[in-house]
Amino acid sequence: MERVIAVVDDEEKIRNMIKAFLVNEGFKVVEAENGEVAVKLVKDQTVDLVILDVMMPIMDGLQALREIRMISKNMPIIMLTAKAEEIDKLLGLEMGADDYITKPFSMRELAARIRTVLRRSTPEDETKELDELLIRGEIEINLSTYEVKVNRQELNLTPTEYKILVTLAQKPGRVYSRLQLMNSVMGEAFVNYERSIDTHVSNLRKKIENDPAHPEYIHTVYGIGYRFGKQT
Incomplete structure (x- = not known):
């Protein structure tokens, strides 16, 4: 079963980089350039996991996290943070993020984090594909x-x-x-x-x-x- 990953970041270059790698890893990727678009995307589409940047215009990642949690208590969410944003990491986890990854990061690390979070949030009989x-x-x-x-x-x-x-x-x-x-x-x-x-x-x-x-x-x-x- 193809997993759908929402990549939410205001930098198109970062979105393109993550998308290219994850598609090659076998995921389907949808994109959003800010938190407001991300919230609408989660409402309107089937999404298996959200990669959510913290610093974005219009609606930042923490506000988007709050809004998404109102829509779904179980949606797996990984926050993207900069090194100086330690408080945002703590806030994100307290508000319901499943994990965070600090910029700059390797694509391999991100893929590993995605599989780990999906495994934790997926029923046991659906984890076989991830474990393969x-x-x-x-x-x-x-x-x-x-x-x-x-x-x-x-x-x-x-x-x-x-x-x-x-x-x-x-x-x-x-x-x-x-x-x-x-x-x-x-x-x-x-x-x-x-x-x-x-x-x-x-x-x-x-x-x-x-x-x-x-x-x-x-x-x-x-x-x-x-x-x-x-x-x-």
Whole structure:
């Protein structure tokens, strides 16, 4: 099911940037240039989540938040704030915003926040679609279709490489020994071949890393094994 995201910001450049990224992520995007338009939009259209800038003309984000909450108590709302607007963050959360993100922000962080807020506000049987996509840095793993993309370019991974990547990426920061990885990926029958994991990891790095000699994603923990380095 295609999710509809309302992007509300008085700067057209920012709206266009967010829209282009979210459309590529599989969302449908509608736009509003101020809070007044946003309130009307929420009244007239089906919207799954609102990204709401604080500083806007005609009607600012906090007033729009108040108006939207009168229309819907459950509408997921993420506020956009500048670094100096700490009081606006607190006010927004007190008034019912679900989350906030500080400018400047990365598109990856925004997408992660959107999925988190949607997951919290979506009935359990509708969250499967959101849970199917695992995003770590520039890596996207579709757990349903087994597709892996880096910088939106699809990769051709072997089944073993895919299983290693998923195992590590699902728990960033956790250290896996070679034996644990081999057992998880290939089963106990192959535990005597645990050093072969090094070859699979080496091949995987060549496919996902910008510089395999200095990996960003799969880090070696010397004397133990490997861990995944990036959270989102």
